[in-house]
Every structure is written in structure tokens, then in C-alpha cells.
Amino acid sequence: MSAPDTLHSQLEAMRPMLVRFAQLQLRNQALAEDAVQDALLAVLEHPDRFAGASTLRTYVTGVLKYKIIDVLRAATRERQLEPDEGQTEDEAIDSLFAADGHTNEMPREWGRPDATLQQKDFFRILEACLEKLPAKTARVFMMREWLELETEEICKELAISSSNAWVLLYRARMRLRECLDLNWFGK
Amino acid sequence: MDKLKPTCREVHRLVSEGMDRDLSLVERTRMRLHLVVCDACTRFSGQMDLLRKAMRGFPTDDTK
Numbered sequence: 001m002s003a004p005d006t007l008h009s010q011l012e013a014m015r016p017m018l019v020r021f022a023q024l025q026l027r028n029q030a031l032a033e034d035a036v037q038d039a040l041l042a043v044l045e046h047p048d049r050f051a052g053a054s055t056l057r058t059y060v061t062g063v064l065k066y067k068i069i070d071v072l073r074a075a076t077r078e079r080q081l082e083p084d085e086g087q088t089e090d091e092a093i094d095s096l097f098a099a100d101g102h103t104n105e106m107p108r109e110w111g112r113p114d115a116t117l118q119q120k121d122f123f124r125i126l127e128a129c130l131e132k133l134p135a136k137t138a139r140v141f142m143m144r145e146w147l148e149l150e151t152e153e154i155c156k157e158l159a160i161s162s163s164n165a166w167v168l169l170y171r172a173r174m175r176l177r178e179c180l181d182l183n184w185f186g187k
Numbered sequence: 188m189d190k191l192k193p194t195c196r197e198v199h200r201l202v203s204e205g206m207d208r209d210l211s212l213v214e215r216t217r218m219r220l221h222l223v224v225c226d227a228c229t230r231f232s233g234q235m236d237l238l239r240k241a242m243r244g245f246p247t248d249d250t251k
Contacts, residue, residue, distance in 0.1 A: 101194025
């Protein structure tokens with residue numbers, strides 16, 4: 001038996017961080033807090049399921065991801081059509097390429113990935129870059145790369161075509177690449 | 188678009204889409220042949236891998 005009090009306080013310490021991530025995905029504070037609450041309760045109700053197979057953080061994050069997917073599914077009915085963020089986004093990508101289709105600038109060397117991924121500040125900057133993405137682009141990107149959903153599922157949940165999803169994912173990656181390049185690798 | 192030689196613009200897009208769907212044999216071949224000779228796209232491709240790895244590592248231990 002694990003000590004419930006300790007687990008409880010460990011989970012509470014994680015709450016702000018979990019809410020931030022739920023918020024990045026859901027873009028709605030109340031929904032984000034509810035999803036985190038559900039996830040924490042689920043973990044507290046069955047502490048035995050977390051049998052040290054992973055770190056507590058990894059385990060709770062996994063539970064939270066399932067809760068968020070539930071919220072996204074439940075929210076399908078109420079979803080409003082968002083304005084198309086397309087035009088300015090495409091212009092931003094256009095500006096990276098010359099008329100002949102070559103890159104205008106050589107992408108900077110980013111150094112060793114393993115070393116980068118061990119630095120906390122890198123993740124803080126990545127998080128800030130995610131916050132700056134347009135809402136719809138961010139939602140699709142987070143669904144794909146954070147919740148690790150397949151494109152078909154994302155299309156179904158958001159009622160968009162697969163080519164639309166690929167375009168949004170491409171824009172998100174281009175934007176994040178620029179943002180990281182400027183704010184992390186360019187420092 | 189030159190039918191034989193893909194541009195960086197096309198290859199950037201293929202690198203990204205290849206993370207979300209299976210590319211056709213033709214697309215894969217075009218992309219790979221281009222990557223062999225293009226440092227810019229090769230770097231871009233590596234950066235996309237890093238981005239994916241980073242997203243799957245979220246959230247990190249920053250609960251301080």
C-alpha cells in the first residue's frame with residue numbers, strides 16, 4: 001500500500017502543470033480544470049494501478065490524455081466553426097522559400113537532439129511557442145503529437161478533411177520550428 | 188513544378204506529411220533523392236524529428 005497522503009500531495013503539486021497542458025490542448029480553462037480533476041481522482045481511486053511501472057508524472061499524464069480525449073469527443077456537438085487562419089499562415093510559409101522553391105535561408109544547426117531534450121528550459125520555450133499558435137492549428141497539432149492520435153481520428157473529431165489536417169500540421173510544425181529556432185537555438 | 192527534381196518547398200511538405208500518413212512510393216523516392224543532396228532539407232527533417240520527440244516527452248519535471 002502506498003501512503004495516500006503522500007500520493008495526494010504529489011498529485012496536488014502536479015496540478016498546475018497538468019492544467020497548463022490541458023489548457024494548451026483544450027483552449028478552455030474550465031474544461032482543462034475539469035479534465036485534470038477527473039484524471040487526479042481516477043489516480044487517487046486506484047492508486048494500485050500505478051505500480052511503479054513508470055514515474056508518477058508519466059502515469060498521471062497518460063490518464064490525463066485519456067480524459068482530454070473524452071472531453072474532445074464530448075465537445076464535438078458544441079464546437080463552433082473557427083475563422084480560417086489560413087491566409088496569413090500560408091503567406092508566412094511562402095516567405096521562407098524563394099520563387100524557385102529553395103529555402104531562403106539555410107536552417108541553423110540545432111546541435112545534438114539528446115542534449116537538447118535534457119534541458120528543462122528547452123521545454124519551457126517549446127511550451128511558450130505552443131501557446132502562440134493559433135487555436136485551431138494548436139488543437140490539431142497537440143492531438144497529433146501530444147495525444148498521439150492518428151490523423152483519421154483527428155479528422156473525425158474535428159470534422160475536417162485529411163488534407164486540411166495535413167496542412168494544419170505542416171503549418172504548426174513550420175511555426176514551431178521558427179519559434180524554437182529564434183528563441184532557443186538562436187540565443 | 189519540375190517533374191524530375193522536387194524543390195525544398197515540396198520536400199519540406201513531404202517531410203511533414205510523412206509524419207502523418209504513408210507517403211506513396213513516388214513521394215518517398217522524390218523526398219529521399221532530394222534529401223541526399225540537400226543539407227537544408229536534411230536539417231529540417233532532423234528538426235522535425237526532434238520536435239516530435241520533444242512533444243512526446245511533455246510534460247517534463249518542472250513542478251518547482
